Amino acid sequence: MIKLVGVVGAGPAGVAASVMLKRYGIEVLLFERRTIGGLLNNAWRVDNFPPLDPASGEDLCKMLKAHLERNKIGVMSEEVTDILGRTIVTRKAHYSVDHAVIATGTMPKRLASLEVDSRVVYEYRDIPNGTRTAAVYGAGDMAYDGAIRSKLAGMKALLFARSDKVRAIEALRTTAAKVGVELHMKEPILKVEAGMTCLSITTPLGVYSVEALLICIGREVSLPVISSDRFEIVGDARGDIFRQASIAVGEGIRSAMRIASQR
Numbered sequence: 376m377i378k379l380v381g382v383v384g385a386g387p388a389g390v391a392a393s394v395m396l397k398r399y400g401i402e403v404l405l406f407e408r409r410t411i412g413g414l415l416n417n418a419w420r421v422d423n424f425p426p427l428d429p430a431s432g433e434d435l436c437k438m439l440k441a442h443l444e445r446n447k448i449g450v451m452s453e454e455v456t457d458i459l460g461r462t463i464v465t466r467k468a469h470y471s472v473d474h475a476v477i478a479t480g481t482m483p484k485r486l487a488s489l490e491v492d493s494r495v496v497y498e499y500r501d502i503p504n505g506t507r508t509a510a511v512y513g514a515g516d517m518a519y520d521g522a523i524r525s526k527l528a529g530m531k532a533l534l535f536a537r538s539d540k541v542r543a544i545e546a547l548r549t550t551a552a553k554v555g556v557e558l559h560m561k562e563p564i565l566k567v568e569a570g571m572t573c574l575s576i577t578t579p580l581g582v583y584s585v586e587a588l589l590i591c592i593g594r595e596v597s598l599p600v601i602s603s604d605r606f607e608i609v610g611d612a613r614g615d616i617f618r619q620a621s622i623a624v625g626e627g628i629r630s631a632m633r634i635a636s637q638r
């Protein structure tokens with residue numbers, strides 16, 4: 376009998392699963408190590424989440440938070456390290472559940488050699504306040520989105536890419552050009568040095584002074600240790616190459632329905 380489900384991660388997938396489980400009368404323990412909304416907190420503009428009007432990622436995260444509150448689902452600010460049988464282990468405690476939904480999303484592919492200090496970040500929301508010039512490293516949607524958002528927030532934005540192959544969708548490329556993102560294609564970042572006020576970025580073509588560096592060169596699945604046969608993985612954490620908020624929501628809902636059908 377499934378009466379209590381532990382949901383790990385309060386991004387779109389985890390929120391959708393939690394609310395749907397609640398609708399089936401199943402109690403939920405929802406764990407989140409950072410903030411409700413997950414990766415969506417970084418998105419400049421989401422315009423492919425039908426039937427919602429285009430909205431910023433931050434606004435969508437507020438809606439997800441309100442959705443949880445309306446359904447009286449609290450969030451436990453704890454990082455889950457292990458799922459062992461029916462036990463969810465966090466850094467603070469152990470919780471006994473009947474089943475688990477793992478909605479832990481992805482983590483960035485890192486470039487450790489460039490991580491010279493805290494001004495080198497992997498998510499837009501971690502760019503320090505007061506930054507006036509930001510460099511972004513990458514050529515995909517997330518990099519372009521970050522560069523556009525930086526520019527619209529009043530920063531000078533320089534986008535560096537290893538090759539001239541742009542993987543971002545046309546709409547983001549057009550917007551980047553329109554808002555004046557400075558493109559440095561075929562300019563891999565070779566070195567970053569930390570100064571008192573600036574980071575110094577070296578490429579084969581020059582040395583640039585910026586105040587923050589956002590690295591967006593891809594993401595990979597992020598999972599706790601799992602030793603259990605009573606779990607489902609949903610959303611970006613499944614490792615699919617197609618990663619979108621609406622897909623994550625759909626998977627969260629499907630997972631809840633599957634769990635409810637097993638009762």
Ligand SMILES: Cc1cc2nc3c(=O)[nH]c(=O)nc-3n(C[C@H](O)[C@H](O)[C@H](O)COP(=O)(O)OP(=O)(O)OC[C@H]3O[C@@H](n4cnc5c(N)ncnc54)[C@H](O)[C@@H]3O)c2cc1C
Nearest residue numbers: 384386387388408413414418455479480610611619620623
């Ligand atoms: C810049 C940017 C722009 C985007 N634009 C769009 C867009 O326009 N349209 C669109 O549909 N999608 C967009 N996306 C993608 C979308 O944000 C993701 O596909 C979606 O957020 C995935 O949802 P998720 O719930 O699977 O994972 P996530 O959103 O990654 O949420 C996972 C959550 O789990 C938490 N967590 C992880 N591990 C643990 C743990 N061990 N214990 C507790 N908590 C944990 C994390 O802190 C996080 O909050 C964008 C993403 C980015 C970065």
